[in-house]
Amino acid sequence: MTHPRILVAAASGQLGRLVVDGLLESLPASQIVAGVRNPDGDAAKAFAAKGVEVRKVDYADPAGLAVAFIGIDRLLLISSNAVGHRLSQHSNAIAAAKQAGVKLIAYTSILHADTTPLGLGDEHKQTEAALRESGVPFALLRNGWYTENYAASIAPALAHGAFLGAAGDGRISTAARADYARAAAAVLTSDEDQGGRIYELAGDNGFTLAEFAAEIAKVSGKPVVYKNLSEPEFKAALVGAGLPEGFAGLLADSDAGAAKGALFDDSGQLSKLTGRPTTPYAQTIAAAVKG
Known part of the structure; x- marks a missing residue:
């Protein structure tokens, strides 16, 4: 029996590294390929030290992708962080995968990509359409928010005694980045046909941002309250904190979407796929507070 070769694109990113580590728990390194933009970087050297083959994968380089995907059976296409350029980059990867004979992408x-009101969802919807049109078998890992997205705001919340947002009383079903990485590894290593599967992936337990702020206060022993802002006010606060205006707008839009339930899902598909409960948000908060 020939074992499938699996390539993780964007392997040097935070999610990609965790996926590679997860694959190494059940597969020999010889079956795993780490795709990185910089084959000479520290992440690439760390993969090589574990026996994992490293290939240059740059979504903006179609010719290079065609070479990188040769001999690959299953590809994890981690969405690009180049918002506004994602569709063209993802399309390059899909075309190269088809040319190379990849059997599964x-x-x-993003969570509920087909119905999400989030502006961030547009390029995901377009990429899903491109996958359908490609004829290459694919599985959709519709990831919800990482708890770490909100944990990044814990330090300023502690400094100012307030956690800012625009999500109102909307419930948000986050999970730790490691949970989503385990799900990706499970799909990539499954003996079942994954072609056509759509997974809505989110945390087991939702929370409001007021509850999130209360947990920060509980763990830190310092007063922290949730301050709900309008979408324009939250965007302005993020710009004031140094974020680029476009990115601040997307984050504010996402919070506004969360107020309408766009980041909530209680299907439990993530924990079913990984075979374990998702990481409680309180655990991620505690780790962030304690450093």
């Missing part, structure tokens, strides 16, 4: 999309 697993794509990290």
Whole structure:
């Protein structure tokens, strides 16, 4: 029996590294390929030290992708962080995968991509359409929010005694980045046909941002309250904190979407796929507070 070769694109990113580590728990390194933009970087050297083959994968380089995907059976297409350029980059990867004869593309999309009101969802919807049109078998990993997205705001919340947002009383079902990485590894290593599968992936337990702020206060022993702002006010606060205006707008839009339930899902598909409960948000908060 020939064992499938699996390539993780964007392997040097935070999610990609965790996926490679997860694959190494059940597969020999010889079956795993780490795709990175900089084959001479520290991440690439760390992969090589574990026996993992490293190939240059740059979504903006179609010719290079065609070479990188040769001999690959299953591809994890981690969505690009180049918002506004994602569709062209993802399309390059899909075309190269088809040319190379890749048998499965697993794509990290967004929760409820087909119905989400979030502006961030547009390029994901377009990429999903491109996958359908390609004829290459694919699985959609529709990832919800990482708890770490909100944990990044814990330090300023502690400094100012307030956690800012625009999500109102909307419930948000986050999970730790490691949970989503385990799900990706499970799909990539499954003996079942994954072609056409759509997974809505989210945390087991939702929370409001007021509850999130209360947990920060509980763990830190310092007063922290949730301050709900309008979408324009939150965007302005993020710009004031140094974020680029476009990115601040997308984050504010995402919070506004969360107020309408766009980041909530209680299907439990993530924990079913990984075979374990998702990481409680309180655990991620505690780790962030304690450093």
